[in-house]
Amino acid sequence: MALAELVQYVATGLLVGGVYALMSIGLALIFGVMRVVNFAQGDFMMLGMYLTYFYAISGSVDPLLGALLTIPPFFVLGWIVHRGLLARVTGGGDPQRQMDAQLILTLGLSLVITNATTMILTPTPLGIRTGYATQAFALGPVLLNQARSYAFAMALVLAAAVYVFLTRTDLGKALRASADDPEAASYQGIDVRAMHGLAFGIGIALVAAAGGLLATYYPIEPTVAGNFIVLMFVAVVLGGLGSIPGAFVGGLVIGLVQSLTLLVLPFQLQNTGVFIVFLLVLYFRPQGLFGRRARTV
């Protein structure tokens, strides 16, 4: 096998992984702040793809811009979903029961969104036609699909923006404080419930934007969430549940693993590599590559 081929696979994997990374950051933020495993994350991504599509069809908005424009409405939607649904599930004070109940609630939400979208928008796959979807940048012998390259660059920019927000702004610091210790944060005058709403809103907005970027090169259909939700879980677990830089790296690694699996396994088995990595991480390092919090005895 030529070295160029290997580089090609690595490059493709990283490009795809950038978008996975953006999706996974949203999931990690929600888990880190709220301790909620959001099963419906993939469905919000799917809705983001559709919104980007409608922007493109009705206003001929370029999907790269459309992806950015999904952020405000999905932030509001996330806030509402948190206020109206998740904040109402308490589990009677037992954190494990609350986690289970919220996970099942979001599973229900996921079923409703997937199937309601099928009912309303029909299962027919849609696509956004762009000039760059079929073009490639050539770096010597290595070809980089243009749509994926742009999506990758945008994902990096958005991830960097989130990072700056979390580390440099007061609101971001309050958010991190609520994640570390909700009780202590509330003693400092931080409205933890509002922070949860904020985290859920941002998490949903990020995954919707990632969906918009994905829509530049991936077919849009109601059941698309199923292909990605598990990848997001894997990326987040890989990075350490709740760690945002971890989720970012996790997303890149998933893209790489998917791409490199093709070197040794047939196409249908592409995702087995991902799941094997997932199980290996769970068994041998459940706190993830970047996890701070070890499980207590």
Add this chain to the structure above:
Amino acid sequence: MASRTRGWLAIAAVVATGLLLTFAVQERYHHRVLTLVFLWAAMGLAWNIISGYAGQISFGHQVFFGIGAYVTVLLVVKAGLTPWVGMVVAVGVAVLAAVLIGIPTFRLAGIYFGLATLAYPLIFRIVMDWLGYQEVAIPMKREQPGWFMQFNEPRSFDLLALGVLAATLALSRVIETSRLGYRLRAIRENEQAAEAMGVDGFRCKMAAYMLSAAPAAVVGAVYIHAILFIVTPEAVFGLLVISQTLVVSLVGGAGTLWGPLIGAALMVPVSEILDTTVGDRLPGIQGVVYGAALMLIMLYAPEGLYWRVRQAVRSRAGRGGEAARSVIVAPPADDAVASAPTQTVLLQARGVSKAFIGLQALSDVSFDVREREILGVIGPNGAGKTTLFNVLNGFLIPDRGEVRFLGQPVTGLRPSALCRRGVGRTFQVARTFPHLTVLENVMVGAFARDAAVSRARVAAMAALARMGLADRAEAFPGGLTTLELRLMELARCLATAPRLVLLDEPLAGLSADGIDVMIAMIRRVRAGGVTVVIIEHTMQALLRLADRLIVLDQGRRLAEGAPGQVTQDPGVIEAYLGKRWLARLAAR
């Protein structure tokens, strides 16, 4: 005994109702709905064994459903084997799969377990696609329809499905009323407390997982023959299978065999009717209904309908009926004299060291515990007292050093194994099984010695009586006072028939009267021939109680000896008691 017969009678009534419906119903479509109700109820019951009783929420239980379907059908296709035999093979494969999945996965706790279970059906889906089994149809066998489970009469499928349901109900009932059932519920409520009471968490969860894989495989096999006729990876390993399982179990209520039954009887007809009436115009209506049902139940009755209704009925019936509760008083110091410590060494700790990240919790701690003594372990906060207990009863493995019990090295044994050898313990903050009655809490301890439920109940009752709690047997831990909770923990620990008990601050949070009662009870424990090691902050109480004291400070053994001697030790007074004590002693 009466409740035992009642349980079986209720199951018989359910099966009789099922039979009645099967013969009352005429239309083919109604038969189909009936078959589906029976099968989904059985599938929910299968899931309930591991996720309801044991509380290990599995999001991948369709793995076994799919294995049942694929193995049975592939055996018909490839080997011409009848599904009646194929089903048995499929159960074997599913149970084997449960072992292979369980070994690594049960090392994970909580949310990690749930996430890991998600991956297995996805892997099976991919592998089945890759093996070329995207669509496997059941070959028609017109000559021997019955032999190949291809009945013309839809009623036959009803009866088959009802049989599967009846068997799963019976299995659930047997588990619920056996030692395993009590242990699984203890694991769900508090796995560490269960482990300390002699419950081997891993083995129990594995047993439950295997027992829940078997009916799921049978349901999968029957479902293919009765409903689908063609196996596809999506249809048997897909998310809709687990969603439907979760819906029937959670809407009805997990942790009881009636939950999935109620859930299936409600949800399956609703979704079927919607599917046939508006399903053409609105594909996906079933998914919307299931999803909405999951959301509504989590928002308004997360424990499920069965528990919600039961609670309502109980609180209506039990209003104002609170029995007068007797005040627990200290028992007379009857036999305290007959229980002097012997010189036999029961437990030896040698050079025990344990470090956590950046903290040496224990360094080079050595001491002996003699038979039938009361040994007090004192020391300021953070001295390493609880860490020492965690090492002694197996929750922690020391970095260096050795613990011997009855002359045998026990370092590295699980707490459950240590419990069975005779080391019991209580916790600093009482760890109860909140949804089990006081009696059932103590029975979990008694099961360490006796597998028979009736004998464990007698032993538990005796332990409760010894601690003065007999009239609280049917209460739930949530309704107990601090003193009663501590006594219940002590009774639960005694029910394991220990040689040695480790009591972690049993006097904390008690009133002066409560302390008197507790001290008398601890003396009574020792009078029964049990050795006691006790951690305490309150010096005065321990001076009254202990034969010997060990003082820990910053993970080191500072002093050891008779109480009077230790309290005279200037090092101890300086480091632990402070200068005020020194002044007070001087003034005497």
